[in-house]
Amino acid sequence: MTSTVDRRKFLAAAAGTAVTAAAAGIGGELLISKRFRVNTSEVRLAPPAATPRPLASGTTLNIPGLSPFYTPDAQFYRVDTSLVLPVISPSAWQLRIHGMVDNPMTITFDELMKMPMIEHDVTLTCVSQSVGGPYIGNARWEGTLLANVLRRAGIQPGADQIVMRDVNGMTIGVATEPVMDGRASMLAVGMNGVPLPQGHGFPVRVVVPGLYGYVSACKWVVDMQLTTFGAFDAYWVQRGWSRQAPIKTESRIDVPRVGASLSPGKVAVAGVAWAQHRGIEAVEVGVDGTWYPAKLAAQDTIDTWRQWYYFWDATPGTHTIKVRATDRTGHTQTPVVHQTEPNGATGYHTIQVAVT
Amino acid sequence: MSYDPSYRQPPRQDRWPNATPQEPWPAYSGAETYRETAGYRGWREAADSYQGGGYQDSGYQNSGAGYWNGNGYDRDNGYDRSYGNGGVVADYGDAWDGAYGDQEGYAGAPGDHAGPDLGEYLEPAPTGALLIAPDTRHGLPIRSQGRDRNQSRGGLLVGAVTGFLAAAVAIGTATLAAAFVRPQASPVIAVGGAFIDRTPSAVKNFAVEHFGENDKTMLLLGMYAGIAVLAMVIGCLARRNAAIGVGGIAAFGLFGAFVAITRPESHPTDVVPSVIGGLAGIVAYAWLAWAASPVAPTTLAPVRHARAGGHRRAW
Numbered sequence: 207m208t209s210t211v212d213r214r215k216f217l218a219a220a221a222g223t224a225v226t227a228a229a230a231g232i233g234g235e236l237l238i239s240k241r242f243r244v245n246t247s248e249v250r251l252a253p254p255a256a257t258p259r260p261l262a263s264g265t266t267l268n269i270p271g272l273s274p275f276y277t278p279d280a281q282f283y284r285v286d287t288s289l290v291l292p293v294i295s296p297s298a299w300q301l302r303i304h305g306m307v308d309n310p311m312t313i314t315f316d317e318l319m320k321m322p323m324i325e326h327d328v329t330l331t332c333v334s335q336s337v338g339g340p341y342i343g344n345a346r347w348e349g350t351l352l353a354n355v356l357r358r359a360g361i362q363p364g365a366d367q368i369v370m371r372d373v374n375g376m377t378i379g380v381a382t383e384p385v386m387d388g389r390a391s392m393l394a395v396g397m398n399g400v401p402l403p404q405g406h407g408f409p410v411r412v413v414v415p416g417l418y419g420y421v422s423a424c425k426w427v428v429d430m431q432l433t434t435f436g437a438f439d440a441y442w443v444q445r446g447w448s449r450q451a452p453i454k455t456e457s458r459i460d461v462p463r464v465g466a467s468l469s470p471g472k473v474a475v476a477g478v479a480w481a482q483h484r485g486i487e488a489v490e491v492g493v494d495g496t497w498y499p500a501k502l503a504a505q506d507t508i509d510t511w512r513q514w515y516y517f518w519d520a521t522p523g524t525h526t527i528k529v530r531a532t533d534r535t536g537h538t539q540t541p542v543v544h545q546t547e548p549n550g551a552t553g554y555h556t557i558q559v560a561v562t
Numbered sequence: 563m564s565y566d567p568s569y570r571q572p573p574r575q576d577r578w579p580n581a582t583p584q585e586p587w588p589a590y591s592g593a594e595t596y597r598e599t600a601g602y603r604g605w606r607e608a609a610d611s612y613q614g615g616g617y618q619d620s621g622y623q624n625s626g627a628g629y630w631n632g633n634g635y636d637r638d639n640g641y642d643r644s645y646g647n648g649g650v651v652a653d654y655g656d657a658w659d660g661a662y663g664d665q666e667g668y669a670g671a672p673g674d675h676a677g678p679d680l681g682e683y684l685e686p687a688p689t690g691a692l693l694i695a696p697d698t699r700h701g702l703p704i705r706s707q708g709r710d711r712n713q714s715r716g717g718l719l720v721g722a723v724t725g726f727l728a729a730a731v732a733i734g735t736a737t738l739a740a741a742f743v744r745p746q747a748s749p750v751i752a753v754g755g756a757f758i759d760r761t762p763s764a765v766k767n768f769a770v771e772h773f774g775e776n777d778k779t780m781l782l783l784g785m786y787a788g789i790a791v792l793a794m795v796i797g798c799l800a801r802r803n804a805a806i807g808v809g810g811i812a813a814f815g816l817f818g819a820f821v822a823i824t825r826p827e828s829h830p831t832d833v834v835p836s837v838i839g840g841l842a843g844i845v846a847y848a849w850l851a852w853a854a855s856p857v858a859p860t861t862l863a864p865v866r867h868a869r870a871g872g873h874r875r876a877w
Contacts (some may be wrong), residue, residue: 211720211854211855211856212853215853215854216720216723216850216853218853219849219850219852219853220723220724220727220850220852220853223727223728223731223846223849223850224727224730224848225732226731226734226735226846227727227730227731227733227734227735227820227846228730228734228844229734230731230735230737230738230842231730231733231736231737231738232734233738233741234734234735234736234737234738234739234740234741235737235741237738237741237742238737238740238741239747242741242744242745263817283775284775285770285775287755287756287758287759289754289755289758289778290745290746290751290781293745334767334770334771336771339771340774341770373827374755374825374826374827375825375826375827376744388677416760441759445763446763447763454689459739538563545767546767547763547767
């Protein structure tokens with residue numbers, strides 16, 4: 207007794223189903239990428255009403271390995287929960303403003319583009335940014351002031367939270383006060399001179415200087431509901447993160463790299479420091495426990511990070527290098543090490559280097 | 563395991579025209595009356611063709627093996643001895659072996675189960691009952707271990723391949739269907755999104771820290787791997803019962819459909835990819851299970867051998 211399964215018959219069926227599966231799967235993916243592709247060039251960015259301020263000289267340092275002042279779009283961090291990027295045609299986009307407002311309203315993309323546009327440099331930071339982590343990026347955003355739009359809707363007293371929804375139903379709750387206090391909170395349509403990339407919220411996203419992204423930077427935004435913190439917990443708040451989360455004063459060493467082998471002599475220690483909407487006042491570099499003041503690049507806006515550097519006279523041996531920043535309110539970042547939950551990590555970024 | 567009498571067939575008239583008993587089906591007990599008659603032998607042969615059904619007792623297999631070995635049918639002694647064994651169910655479920663309601667495959671099933679290792683089999687003493695209906699589960703079959711292992715190894719491979727490919731067809735087709743609905747309606751994307759929403763923050767933080775912005779790719783890879791493993795396990799289980807295969811795929815499809823329409827901002831049409839994928843998976847499964855159904859050497863083998871010019875190998 208030998209045969210239990212006709213091998214040829216089974217192999218034929220296996221090959222047939224495998225080809226079917228591959229054809230359907232690959233064909234489906236190709237079709238999806240063809241049918242559900244945004245054409246960002248549909249959007250023509252208008253020259254902003256407020257003339258773009260040229261970047262002050264000395265704002266960017268030219269040190270190899272240091273994060274560029276403007277993060278290129280392709281390298282700009284992306285942390286969100288969208289497994290597939292939402293596809294929104296600008297002609298179909300609408301923003302509905304409702305809840306505790308006097309005039310519930312809906313804005314189309316054309317109406318939005320006719321509003322006065324501004325350009326503003328803002329450094330965005332993710333709350334998942336661990337000490338020394340990569341989830342921070344700086345860009346020049348173009349858009350219209352969110353406060354002007356909300357004023358047209360007429361915010362009712364007591365509405366201390368704005369719940370923003372993206373096209374997939376993601377909720378981001380931002381406090382009304384920082385949006386309305388005069389800072390450059392905007393409905394952004396452009397990023398570094400081009401329409402928003404699809405992964406960064408095309409066609410419209412929210413940018414609020416000074417707040418971690420999870421409480422402000424709603425991408426693909428289509429809905430804003432004025433409400434209270436008592437009435438609604440947004441997505442991340444339901445998962446244990448804080449209702450309000452201003453970005454903490456922090457700093458990062460970009461060069462030398464962790465574990466780098468250096469030669470004795472002058473070594474550039476450089477990095478970035480940020481305290482959005484407060485501004486960076488000073489940065490100090492600690493080498494083996496002694497703190498030295500770092501040199502700062504010129505400040506662009508208080509909403510952006512600042513590059514810094516320190517020329518260290520390296521001596522042979524293993525050294526520990528730390529960095530700490532002080533913001534313009536006089537607050538120096540805390541050495542207490544804390545995880546990202548619930549409202550941002552703290553601690554000094556520390557690296558070890560060997561000088562031989 | 564279910565036992566469906568409708569799969570039992572009356573004795574085959576074509577091969578033993580004169581040996582067919584008058585009744586369409588022999589009684590389980592009181593078989594004594596058949597014993598000395600030609601009808602009895604005819605029934606024996608008929609039962610032989612049901613061996614794949616595990617319908618016969620192990621002792622009977624023994625004599626059946628004698629038959630296959632060409633030793634003739636006149637081993638009445640041996641037959642009697644083994645027959646007295648009490649008629650146990652010899653693994654009825656295996657009879658399916660992916661046959662999936664395929665009567666031809668079923669009828670040809672003896673190849674699957676006839677011919678146990680004679681050397682390893684010890685005849686127990688005769689007991690009172692001559693035949694007991696298989697679904698009484700009276701006693702346990704005595705099986706030859708070596709052959710069983712080979713058998714199950716091949717069965718596992720076929721089952722795993724069947725499950726994997728059926729799931730692949732289901733997901734591929736669902737993806738294609740999602741291209742006509744919206745990408746978020748794809749069951750993998752919908753379930754992945756629901757998974758993200760329910761991920762404990764410790765896991766989420768781990769993913770963000772270790773995979774960075776590849777966390778979504780890692781999630782999808784993990785999901786595909788998980789689905790593949792699950793599908794292979796279901797495929798193996800379905801070798802014993804095709805309903806497990808069909809039910810497994812259907813459950814996948816319904817789960818995907820349920821998740822897709824319960825996502826925030828979902829549309830009713832979001833069920834379409836999951837349903838279409840599930841149906842396509844069931845069709846693929848049926849095809850594979852049919853192709854993996856046992857072959858009847860007596861009827862199909864000569865033809866196949868001639869065409870293939872070679873021999874079939876047991877999996």
